Amino acid sequence: MGPSGSGKSVLLRHIIGLEQPDEGEIRLNGQSVQGSDVLDRYRLAMVFQSAALLNSLTVAENVGLYLAEHRLRPPEEIRRIVSEKLALVGLEGTEDKLPGQLSGGMRKRVAIARALVMEPQLILYDEPTSELDPLSAQVIAEEILSLRDRIGVTSIVVTHDSALAFQVADRIGFLHDGRLVALEKPDQLRAHPDPLLQRFLQARAHRQPQEVAP
Amino acid sequence: MFQNLGEMILLFGRTVRALPLVWRQRRKVFEQFYDIGNASLLMVCVLSFFIGAVVALQTGPVLVDRALGAALGGIVGISICKELAPVMMAILIAGRNGSAMAAEIGSMQVYQEIDALRTMRIDPVHFLVLPRLVALAVALPLLVLVAIMVGWFGGALVAAYNERIAIGFQAFFENLRDVVALEDVANGLFKSLIFALIVGTVCCHQGLTTRGGPRGIGRSVTKAVVNSIVLIVISDYILTRLLLS
Ligand SMILES: Nc1ncnc2c1ncn2[C@@H]1O[C@H](COP(=O)(O)OP(=O)(O)O)[C@@H](O)[C@H]1O
Numbered sequence: 001m002g003p004s005g006s007g008k009s010v011l012l013r014h015i016i017g018l019e020q021p022d023e024g025e026i027r028l029n030g031q032s033v034q035g036s037d038v039l040d041r042y043r044l045a046m047v048f049q050s051a052a053l054l055n056s057l058t059v060a061e062n063v064g065l066y067l068a069e070h071r072l073r074p075p076e077e078i079r080r081i082v083s084e085k086l087a088l089v090g091l092e093g094t095e096d097k098l099p100g101q102l103s104g105g106m107r108k109r110v111a112i113a114r115a116l117v118m119e120p121q122l123i124l125y126d127e128p129t130s131e132l133d134p135l136s137a138q139v140i141a142e143e144i145l146s147l148r149d150r151i152g153v154t155s156i157v158v159t160h161d162s163a164l165a166f167q168v169a170d171r172i173g174f175l176h177d178g179r180l181v182a183l184e185k186p187d188q189l190r191a192h193p194d195p196l197l198q199r200f201l202q203a204r205a206h207r208q209p210q211e212v213a214p
Numbered sequence: 215m216f217q218n219l220g221e222m223i224l225l226f227g228r229t230v231r232a233l234p235l236v237w238r239q240r241r242k243v244f245e246q247f248y249d250i251g252n253a254s255l256l257m258v259c260v261l262s263f264f265i266g267a268v269v270a271l272q273t274g275p276v277l278v279d280r281a282l283g284a285a286l287g288g289i290v291g292i293s294i295c296k297e298l299a300p301v302m303m304a305i306l307i308a309g310r311n312g313s314a315m316a317a318e319i320g321s322m323q324v325y326q327e328i329d330a331l332r333t334m335r336i337d338p339v340h341f342l343v344l345p346r347l348v349a350l351a352v353a354l355p356l357l358v359l360v361a362i363m364v365g366w367f368g369g370a371l372v373a374a375y376n377e378r379i380a381i382g383f384q385a386f387f388e389n390l391r392d393v394v395a396l397e398d399v400a401n402g403l404f405k406s407l408i409f410a411l412i413v414g415t416v417c418c419h420q421g422l423t424t425r426g427g428p429r430g431i432g433r434s435v436t437k438a439v440v441n442s443i444v445l446i447v448i449s450d451y452i453l454t455r456l457l458l459s
């Protein structure tokens with residue numbers, strides 16, 4: 001969690017290897033990612049803020065892309081897996097639609113299904129609920145929670161929405177100006193002494209009633 | 215543009231090394247191939263017809279006035295097949311298909327679709343560049359072959375029906391057959407193969423290095439087309455020089 005521009009997306013991009021750190025190192029389960037095959041041995045998936053579906057492919061082709069391109073399953077089985085994952089995110093029957101025909105929330109759920117197909121050990125979500133209406137945001141939040149409970153995948157969720165953070169997280173880190181200011185269980189984070197963090201949490205608390213007021 | 219030459223050569227090298235995977239990507243190769251033909255075949259015919267026609271129209275009267283009219287078929291034949299068809303069609307393809315490739319890959323870059331591919335451990339070179347480059351390398355020589363035929367026909371038509379030239383079809387093509395050898399046509403097709411690789415590499419590279427949102431896409435497309443044309447013309451001279459000896 002952290003304000004806009006605090007380096008949340010950049011952090012995720014480093015974890016999954018889209019960018020290389022100028023200094024320091026990224027470690028997965030204690031093993032450094034740089035100059036090793038660690039990223040090949042673990043399956044990491046990322047759900048981009050913009051969903052980043054391939055616009056020229058159908059929903060089914062997007063979701064099945066990982067399996068098809070790496071020749072991991074025969075086509076009929078890919079179709080079955082794709083339908084199964086789409087059903088998991090509540091999008092059965094959208095296989096032949098193009099991403100452009102879907103709403104923002106649906107696109108994000110397709111992106112989650114695409115991540116799930118990889119059977120990842122770690123899913124990175126970049127602002128999964130931003131730009132969504134409150135109802136879709138709630139659906140996505142519940143989705144993240146239920147995936148943890150059902151298939152036991154570890155998730156790192158990045159957000160500037162503290163309500164989402166407190167709803168889904170077992171541990172919350174607070175990022176400010178590229179630095180991790182705090183990393184605590186939710187209860188302990190509320191009592192954290194850092195003034196920046198307290199201001200961030202206060203701002204949310206004050207703003208929310210105004211948002212629902214007519 | 216020239217500071218990127220190294221990167222482009224690197225991209226080309228990676229694509230060539232991925233060639234064994236081309237069978238896997240055959241569906242995309244075919245789609246690209248179809249796109250190229252569909253977008254350009256008619257334009258190729260129109261363009262090459264008028265290029266052949268204008269060459270005959272410019273050189274015909276000059277030759278006829280000096281009683282050299284019999285050489286017209288050979289001059290039109292050689293200039294079309296060794297020079298004008300390969301260069302003009304490569305420029306056409308750069309404008310028609312290369313620009314589309316730069317725009318498509320550029321927008322995938324800007325909208326993080328390429329990052330998404332990377333997180334799925336799918337190499338954008340295999341997935342995007344390889345099929346486009348292979349399709350271009352097959353399609354452009356075929357289009358140039360068509361262009362050569364149509365260009366010759368255009369030249370012959372003007373030679374026969376322009377009253378200041380008035381050289382019949384038979385005389386035109388007899389001279390053309392005397393002068394133009396199979397090697398000359400092969401020479402033109404070989405050039406067009408190289409041009410196809412240049413257009414594909416430049417445009418895909420430009421797409422992949424697109425930065426800065428939707429405006430970046432526009433910049434990339436412009437640069438892709440302009441750089442392609444410059445490199446086509448420069449390499450045309452070098453190729454001609456090399457193939458001469
Ligand atoms: N650790 C860091 N060191 C230096 N610059 C950083 C760091 N983290 C982020 N930045 C810069 O801050 C900007 C905003 O980062 P970003 O991750 O997009 O923020 P957000 O938290 O809104 O996702 C980026 O342009 C990036 O270059």
Ligand SMILES: [Mg+2]
Nearest residue numbers: 008009049127
């Ligand atoms: Mg961000």
